[in-house]
Amino acid sequence: MTLPKQSSSSPAVTSEKKQTFRGLESYLADRQKLVDSALDQWLLPSSTVPQRLHEAMRYSVCAGGKRIRPILCLAVAEGLGASGDAVCKAAAALELMHTSSLIHDDLPALDNDDLRRGRPTSHKVFGEAMAIMAGDALIMLSFQWLADLVLMGVPAEQAIETLRILTSAVGNQGMVAGQVLDLQHDQRSIDLETLQQIHRWKTGALLRAAVEIGAVMGGAGTEERQLLARFGDKIGLLFQIVDDILDVVGTAESLGKTPGKDQREQKATYPNLLGLDEARQRAQTAKSEALQLLAELPRPIPRLRELTEYIHHRVN
Amino acid sequence: MTLPKQSSSSPAVTSEKKQTFRGLESYLADRQKLVDSALDQWLLPSSTVPQRLHEAMRYSVCAGGKRIRPILCLAVAEGLGASGDAVCKAAAALELMHTSSLIHDDLPALDNDDLRRGRPTSHKVFGEAMAIMAGDALIMLSFQWLADLVLMGVPAEQAIETLRILTSAVGNQGMVAGQVLDLQHDQRSIDLETLQQIHRWKTGALLRAAVEIGAVMGGAGTEERQLLARFGDKIGLLFQIVDDILDVVGTAESLGKTPGKDQREQKATYPNLLGLDEARQRAQTAKSEALQLLAELPRPIPRLRELTEYIHHRVN
Numbered sequence: 001m002t003l004p005k006q007s008s009s010s011p012a013v014t015s016e017k018k019q020t021f022r023g024l025e026s027y028l029a030d031r032q033k034l035v036d037s038a039l040d041q042w043l044l045p046s047s048t049v050p051q052r053l054h055e056a057m058r059y060s061v062c063a064g065g066k067r068i069r070p071i072l073c074l075a076v077a078e079g080l081g082a083s084g085d086a087v088c089k090a091a092a093a094l095e096l097m098h099t100s101s102l103i104h105d106d107l108p109a110l111d112n113d114d115l116r117r118g119r120p121t122s123h124k125v126f127g128e129a130m131a132i133m134a135g136d137a138l139i140m141l142s143f144q145w146l147a148d149l150v151l152m153g154v155p156a157e158q159a160i161e162t163l164r165i166l167t168s169a170v171g172n173q174g175m176v177a178g179q180v181l182d183l184q185h186d187q188r189s190i191d192l193e194t195l196q197q198i199h200r201w202k203t204g205a206l207l208r209a210a211v212e213i214g215a216v217m218g219g220a221g222t223e224e225r226q227l228l229a230r231f232g233d234k235i236g237l238l239f240q241i242v243d244d245i246l247d248v249v250g251t252a253e254s255l256g257k258t259p260g261k262d263q264r265e266q267k268a269t270y271p272n273l274l275g276l277d278e279a280r281q282r283a284q285t286a287k288s289e290a291l292q293l294l295a296e297l298p299r300p301i302p303r304l305r306e307l308t309e310y311i312h313h314r315v316n
Numbered sequence: 317m318t319l320p321k322q323s324s325s326s327p328a329v330t331s332e333k334k335q336t337f338r339g340l341e342s343y344l345a346d347r348q349k350l351v352d353s354a355l356d357q358w359l360l361p362s363s364t365v366p367q368r369l370h371e372a373m374r375y376s377v378c379a380g381g382k383r384i385r386p387i388l389c390l391a392v393a394e395g396l397g398a399s400g401d402a403v404c405k406a407a408a409a410l411e412l413m414h415t416s417s418l419i420h421d422d423l424p425a426l427d428n429d430d431l432r433r434g435r436p437t438s439h440k441v442f443g444e445a446m447a448i449m450a451g452d453a454l455i456m457l458s459f460q461w462l463a464d465l466v467l468m469g470v471p472a473e474q475a476i477e478t479l480r481i482l483t484s485a486v487g488n489q490g491m492v493a494g495q496v497l498d499l500q501h502d503q504r505s506i507d508l509e510t511l512q513q514i515h516r517w518k519t520g521a522l523l524r525a526a527v528e529i530g531a532v533m534g535g536a537g538t539e540e541r542q543l544l545a546r547f548g549d550k551i552g553l554l555f556q557i558v559d560d561i562l563d564v565v566g567t568a569e570s571l572g573k574t575p576g577k578d579q580r581e582q583k584a585t586y587p588n589l590l591g592l593d594e595a596r597q598r599a600q601t602a603k604s605e606a607l608q609l610l611a612e613l614p615r616p617i618p619r620l621r622e623l624t625e626y627i628h629h630r631v632n
Contacts, residue, residue, distance in 0.1 A: 049488045053496045057488065104452060109444035128425035132448065133496050136420060137488040139452060143459045144483035147476055156472035160463055163479060167460035172365045172373065172453040180369045180449050 021313070024306045028066075031074050035067040038092045042145070056126040056134035057141075061099045063117050069094040069206060072235070072307075073214035076228060079301030080218025086152040087217045090162055093145040094210050097166065100138035101175055101206075103131050110183065142166070154217075161216045169209035178202025190268035199240045200233075207239065208232030227293050231304065234290035238311055241283040244269035245315045248276060280315060287312040337629070340622045344382075347390055351383040354408045358461070372442040372450035373457075377415045379433050385410040385522060388551070388623075389530035392544060395617030396534025402468040403533045406478055409461040410526050413482065416454035417491055417522075419447050426499065458482070470533075477532045485525035494518025506584035515556045516549075523555065524548030543609050547620065550606035554627055557599040560585035561631045564592060596631060603628040 043058050045051065070091035077087045106113040106121040107128060113121050123131035146166060149159040168174060178201025185194060211232030215225045247262040248271045262269045270279040290308045294301065359374050361367065386407035393403045422429040422437040423444060429437050439447035462482060465475040484490060494517025501510060527548030531541045563578040564587045578585045586595040606624045610617065 046489070048493075050493050050496045050500065052500065053488055053493060100452075104448055107445075107448065109448060129423075129499055130496070132420055132423065132425060133492050133499075135452070136416075136455060137492045139455050140483055140487035140492065143479065144487055147479040147483050150476055150480070156476045160466055160472045160476050160479075163459065163463040163476075164466070167456055167463050171456035171460055172369055173362070176449050176453045176456065177364075177366050177369060180366045180446065183445055183449075184366065184368065 020306065021310050024303070024310050027075075027303065028071060031071045032067045034074070034088065035070040035092055035095060036062070036064075038088050039095060042089070042092065052126065052130060053133060053137060056122060056130050057138055059125060060103050060116075060122050060134065061096060061138070063119060065095075065099075065117060067095060068239075069098055069210040072207065072210040072232075073217070075303045075307065076211050076214025076301065077218040079303055080215065080220055080224070080299060082218040086149055086154050087214075089145050089152065090149060090213055090217050091210075093142045093162075093166070094206065094213065096138045096142035096145065097170055097175075098206060100135040100142065101170075101179070103135040103138070105179060107131060110179070139170075158216055158219075162213045165209050165212045165216065169205040174201055174205035175203075178205070185268075187265070187267050190273075192273050195268045195270075195273060199237070203240060204233060204236035207236035211235070221298070224298060227296055231290055231293040234286050234293060235308060235311070238283060238286040238290060238308065241270045241279055241286060242311055242315050244271055245276065245279050245283065247271075249315065283312060283315055336622065337626055340619070340626050343391075343619065344387060347387045348383045350390075350404065351386040351408055351411065352378070352380075354404050355411060358405070358408065368442065368446060369449060369453060372438060372446050373454055375441060376419050376432075376438050376450065377412060377454070379435060381411075381415075381433060383411060384555075385414055385526040388523065388526040388548075389533070391619045391623065392527050392530025392617065393534040395619055396531070396536055396540070396615060398534040402465055402470050403530075405461050405468065406465060406529055406533050407526075409458045409478075409482070410522065410529065412454045412458035412461065413486055413491075414522060416451040416458065417486075417495070419451040419454070421495060423447060426495070455486075474532055474535075478529045481525050481528045481532065485521040490517055490521035491519075494521070501584075503581070503583050506589075508589050511584045511586075511589060515553070519556060520549060520552035523552035527551070537614070540614060543612055547606055547609040550602050550609065551624060551627070554599060554602040554606060554624065557586045557595055557602060558627055558631050560587055561592065561595050561599065563587075565631065599628060599631055 039061055043054075043061060045054050070088075073091040073094055074083075074087065077083065077091075102116060103122045105111050106116055107123055114124055115121060121131075122134060126134065143163060143166065146159060146162045149162065150156055170176065178198050181194070182198050182202055185198075190198070208229055209232070212225065212229045215228040220228060244262065247260065247269065261267075263272065266272070270282060274282070287308055291305060294305050294308070355377055359370075359377060361370050386404075389407040389410055390399075390403060393399065393407075418432060419438045421427050422432055423439055430440055431437060437447075438450060442450065459479060459482065462475060462478045465478065466472055486492065494514050497510070497514050498518055501514075506514070524545060525548070528541065528545045531544040536544060560578065563576065563585065577583075579588065582588070586598060590598065603624055607621060610621050610624070
């Protein structure tokens with residue numbers, strides 16, 4: 001899943017819209033830098049970590065990427081008035097977890113990918129054993145960063161909530177379940193219901209967790225948190241449909257990757273299963289529902305509205 | 317690492333000692349049953365977990381084993397006056413983590429073991445991809461059980477402490493670091509210092525965590541917790557030395573496995589590196605230091621004293 005880049009060649013974007021998104025794009029770039037630098041700083045070498053393991057962990061974590069999950073978390077927390085190192089650490093923990101899943105998914109026994117973000121995958125550089133161990137260590141470190149929030153002054157009740165959210169999002173009823181479901185199905189025979197369940201688990205659950213952890217770090221009330229969690233589901237769905245559509249209609253330049261790959265590989269995607277028009281319609285519905293949930297928030301978070309519009313505008 | 321079985325043929329055990337250990341052995345058997353049944357009950361199939369993933373997780377968790385880590389945790393908590401479902405769940409979480417490490421260590425890219433506890437290893441039965449995913453899911457579930465302690469009435473401060481202990485024991489400065497160090501060294505060229513570091517990380521850290529989580533669940537004060545943590549280190553060391561010695565002097569009947577395997581494989585062990593006499597001496601020292609720490613406890617925990625004597629008596 002990639003965050004679509006703003007492209008000046010997109011005919012559907014009016015100059016007024018572009019103006020609007022410029023502020024958001026600058027925010028996204030700024031927060032991406034913040035997350036990159038936090039990860040870089042908190043993953044320093046230590047005499048108590050075997051050096052090669054440390055290198056393997058850093059290699060994948062510091063390989064770039066849009067940092068969508070941490071940014072979502074930050075945007076929510078900031079929208080509720082919270083910022084600072086603890087919020088940033090919680091956000092960065094999400095990136096560790098995401099990265100661990102990429103390392104393990106790329107392994108020969110799973111997706112057997114040689115390249116990730118244009119660089120050789122972890123097992124290609126460090127060997128399979130080290131890639132498995134680096135993934136394990138990143139899962140553990142992700143939880144460690146959340147547990148250690150109490151050392152940064154976060155109340156234990158809040159820290160434990162972030163852990164409850166993340167543990168339930170990634171395990172056998174979340175991210176790992178999604179990967180297993182994906183592995184178990186031949187891409188050519190997946191129906192819509194299965195596709196949706198795979199996405200909900202494999203990528204949706206962690207995106208929702210990012211929003212919900214942001215809500216907890218921002219001190220959201222019960223109603224706020226519930227609305228934001230549901231918003232997290234919708235934005236996860238929107239991301240996925242937009243990503244699938246862009247593979248069909250996008251240009252290599254705007255995508256940052258070769259389009260049409262999903263179609264050539266006969267991958268189960270929204271356009272492949274529903275047709276392009278219906279896929280667009282579903283993206284529109286997901287966007288509307290996401291915006292509706294935001295409208296119900298007792299304290300508005302304009303940044304999330306912008307972000308939702310931004311994700312959607314490329315396939316509009 | 318195996319808990320040495322009591323053998324009636326051991327000449328060093330007086331009938332008085334045997335009398336003493338009978339109570340302990342009945343305690344161990346009882347707690348093992350408790351942990352087995354807790355794991356069985358809490359790992360029920362669910363419509364929201366892919367069935368095959370669930371089977372893979374249960375296959376390894378419910379494969380028997382002495383349940384040493386949970387029992388250590390229970391013994392400490394009970395010694396401090398705590399028991400019940402929450403204590404049992406924290407204890408059982410340790411077994412999930414231990415099992416995840418066995419599944420991943422057995423993988424072809426790591427130790428490439430076909431058998432574990434007399435049964436085919438996870439990847440032999442479920443395939444490598446599923447074994448990797450089952451290990452990941454068990455790591456996550458282990459933390460989830462600790463985070464969910466708050467749902468069982470455990471204060472958030474206590475639950476977060478158990479998470480801080482476990483996360484720091486298993487990651488890139490603990491269990492995983494030990495596995496990496498082990499992989500990086502040719503068994504025939506390991507020196508004593510490296511051997512000790514591998515054990516401290518690979519098996520010692522989780523045993524210490526088991527004791528320390530028991531202390532937290534039992535509401536230990538700062539001094540109690542520190543003493544018990546140090547006791548955890550000593551008992552981990554004792555376990556390891558005894559295990560190594562038994563490979564040399566034990567009989568198949570008393571070991572439950574073929575002795576002499578370490579020597580044939582030229583594995584780095586305490587007897588191989590130090591000679592049998594010096595290894596025995598180190599076991600004696602570890603036992604004495606463990607007992608000394610227990611003697612300093614403000615509230616004595618006789619069960620831990622018995623357990624320490626019990627582990628040691630076979631190589632006495």
